[in-house]
Amino acid sequence: MISDSASIGQEGKRVFSLSEITASIERMFSKYYASPYWIRAELSKLNHYPQSGHCYPDLVERQEGKIKAQLRGVIWRDELFEIARKFEEVTREPFREGISIMFLAYVKFTSEYGLSLQIIDIEPLYTLGELAREKMETISRLKKEGIFNSNRLLELPLLPKRLAVISAQTSKGYSDLMITLENNPWGYRFNTRLFHALLQGDGAVDSIRKQLGIIRDNQEQFDAVLIIRGGGDEIGMACYDNYLLARDVACFPLPVITGIGHSTNETVVEMVAGINKITPTDVAHFLIGCFRSFSDRIKAAEQMLLPGVMVVLETNAARFNTLSGSLLNLVKNTLREESDLVEQQALVVREATNVAVFNHRIALSRYESGLTMRPAQILGSHRATLLEQQKMLGLTTRYLVSNQLKEIGTVDSRVKLLDPVGVLKRGFTITRLKGRGIAPGNLPDPGDLLETESASGKFISVVSEKKSI
Amino acid sequence: MSKSITYTQAIAELETIVSEIENASIGVDELSEKVKRAAELIRFCRNKLTSTEKEVNSILKSIEDENDE
Amino acid sequence: MSKSITYTQAIAELETIVSEIENASIGVDELSEKVKRAAELIRFCRNKLTSTEKEVNSILKSIEDENDE
Amino acid sequence: MSKSITYTQAIAELETIVSEIENASIGVDELSEKVKRAAELIRFCRNKLTSTEKEVNSILKSIEDENDE
Amino acid sequence: MSKSITYTQAIAELETIVSEIENASIGVDELSEKVKRAAELIRFCRNKLTSTEKEVNSILKSIEDENDE
Amino acid sequence: MSKSITYTQAIAELETIVSEIENASIGVDELSEKVKRAAELIRFCRNKLTSTEKEVNSILKSIEDENDE
């Protein structure tokens, strides 16, 4: 391949000039690499020269962090413009360093510049896929490390008043934030401190991470960190899918509030941030809203306080009014009941007394009737007794007299029976001697003159004979 | 007969007489005498009884009459 | 008859007299006298009873009258 | 009758008398006296009752009148 | 009546008296006295109730008046 | 009334008194005293409520006024 025109050097050695060599290589490359190739590589450095408008990117392929291959590329001004436009249009990222790209390039070798890949076209969909893949990797890594939700779990103070704002002073987003915060109609006061940082594209990750580091060292001075971006185009957001930045945000000890203003996919940083609002104005409204809700709570407490107090007072007033009311009624009832009791007792006294008197009267009248009946009976029985005695007197007296009469009669008849007159009447006679009856001592001797008395008269006779018995 | 004799004495005397008479120890001469006496006594007693009866009846009658009043 | 005699005594005496008459322990001589006495006693008792009755009735009447007042 | 007698004593005495009369343990001689005494006691008791009733009624009336005031 | 008696004591005594009267354990002699005492007690109780009512009303009135102020 | 009593104690005591009166465990003798005490408590409670209301209103007013500034 080396041309014959090459000169012979000292000691018989064949020596070529550099151009001879490069020319030879150039011929070889143009022969073997005549058509362009689709190549994928990482765009490590862009090396854009604004004056010429050309770009001489460093292209590398890494394996496990180490460079496996690297080659210089070149994009001429005209192609660069077209490539960048097409890239940005599809990926919404600037054509910048640190991204993987798939491009169409000639493998060129020139004597002047050596080996390079002349990039003439790009396939942005590849990069888009790569970015998406990186984003997915970032997410899954954060999740795997268990820190994906860390910042979101932090509690935002009720009044996020002391705010570390990571933004660019000149950005519209920062300005929107500050104007909205300061012009709140309620006079809420926010203490903000701007931490200047690049917010997109190359350098944004490092810049933001550096400021986060400073804030972390002073974390007790702040209530929250705001990452504010806005006003520009929505190009170059891929930095917010960066693992390192996302990890810093996720692990940040203060709640991170993002307002990085875009309307497409949520970035990982926004996902892991404690609170994500789209625009800086939203962030400001959110913060004011926190104050509002705090204020509302105070107001609510304040408004509830008076009715609550009134209810307590009214309840108590009602309670003791009821008590005093029932006191009155109870006392009246008690007195009425007692009065009824007393009057009832009075009635009972009256009745009982009347009953007692009546009963005594009954008892008395019982004695009285006992008294009235008996004396007549007693006297009657005495009268009867007396009458009986009287009758007895008559009977006995009469009996006595008649008895005596009867006895006298008996005696009379006995006497009459023995009366000599009676004997004489039956034919017996009495013979007397010398006037005396015949008896021993007065016995007649013959011759004596005897006088015989009979019922019919007296006879005188003489005793003729005396006979012994 | 003496007025001073009582019915009781009269009865007593009468009983003595009757008893004497009945004992037959009395002679006919006395007998007549005794009988005479006895008759006297009997008469006395009868009179006494009759008068007493009248008196008593009169008293009793008066009480009974009062009773009926 | 003595005024100092009581109804009880009078009745007792009366009963004694009646009993004596019944038992014939009273002679005919006293009989009239006794009956007279008995009659007196009866009369006394009767009066006593009557007067007592009147008195009692009067008393009771007065109580009753008072009661009706 | 002594003024010092109480109603209760009067009733007791009355009871005794009535009981005596009822049991006929009182003779005719005392009867009148007893009845008289009993009448006195009844009268006493009656008066006592009446006066008590009046007194009590007057007292109770006064209470009632007060009540109506 | 002793001033030192309380309403409660008065009512108790009153009830005792009433019960005694009802059970007829009080004789006529004491009745009047007891009724007099009962009347006194009733009067006492009534006065006590009236005065208490007045007092209480005055107290409660004063509270109400204050309330209306 | 002791100054050291609280509203809560006062209401509790008041309720006790009312309940005692309701249960008739207070006699007429004590009633007046108890009502007096109850009145004191009511007055105390009322004053306490009134003063509290004033105080509270003044505090709440001051907050509102500040709010309007």
Added chain:
Amino acid sequence: MSKSITYTQAIAELETIVSEIENASIGVDELSEKVKRAAELIRFCRNKLTSTEKEVNSILKSIEDENDE
């Protein structure tokens, strides 16, 4: 009010007080005190909304210096 209280504690305490009052778990005795405290807390919280934290600013200065390096 203790200086060491934070507004977070303050609002919590305020809301606790309000809730206690609403639930009527606060008696009249404490009410005034509680309302006073609530007023203090309201004032404190209100100030917090509009006040600036000077000491923070001074510390921020030093950060700025660092930042500019």
